[in-house]
Amino acid sequence: MAQIHIKKTSLSWIFLSVVIMALLVFLFLSQPEKSQSQNTVVAFENDIQIITVSAKGGYYPSVITAKANKKTVLRMLTKGTFDCSAAFTIPAIGYREFLPNTGTTDISIPPQEAGNTINATCSMGMYSLKINFQ
Ligand SMILES: [Cu+2]
Structure with missing residues (x-):
């Protein structure tokens, strides 16, 4: 039981980091248009x-x-x-x-x-x- 619980927790951490990374990439990519040289x-x-x-x-x-x-x-x-x-x-x-x-x-x-x-x-x-x- 305890092990399953730990696995679920680390899975949700991975999911969260992927979401955060996707957001960062999106923010990074959407910058150039707004700050044209x-x-x-x-x-x-x-x-x-x-x-x-x-x-x-x-x-x-x-x-x-x-x-x-x-x-x-x-x-x-x-x-x-x-x-x-x-x-x-x-x-x-x-x-x-x-x-x-x-x-x-x-x-x-x-x-x-x-x-x-x-x-x-x-x-x-x-x-x-x-x-x-x-
Ligand atoms: Cu207006």
């Missing part, structure tokens, strides 16, 4: 700074460093975005639009002085996006 996010096309951000359950990445004094386009990517991150507002430039559920939306941002931050949020202010100009 700066290089892929800010690019230049014909001297126009293009900042690419994905909107779905938040904005990714949500904090971006961009170059000051450059014509800038904020390129919002949506793909099956049915949550409120599609209701996009940038108070500083008076922007307030619904992004398409799936598509690409280019928003022009005038050149910003170094030290300026452009804040964008969903209409309820639940999700935010910060672009720091340097």
Whole structure:
């Protein structure tokens, strides 16, 4: 009886460790999308700074460093975005639009002085996006 009991206990420990490991692997794998490298996010096309951000359950990445004094386009990517991150507002430039559920939306941002931050949020202010100009 005692031995069977011990076996059951160690089996449940193995099961628990497998579950924990699976969770860790899942967390590790889901990280890269949310922390894209700066290089892929800010690019230049014909001297126009293009900042690419994905909107779905938040904005990714949500904090971006961009170059000051450059014509800038904020390129919002949506793909099956049915949550409120599609209701996009940038108070500083008076922007307030619904992004398409799936598509690409280019928003022009005038050149910003170094030290300026452009804040964008969903209409309820639940999700935010910060672009720091340097
Ligand atoms: Cu919201």
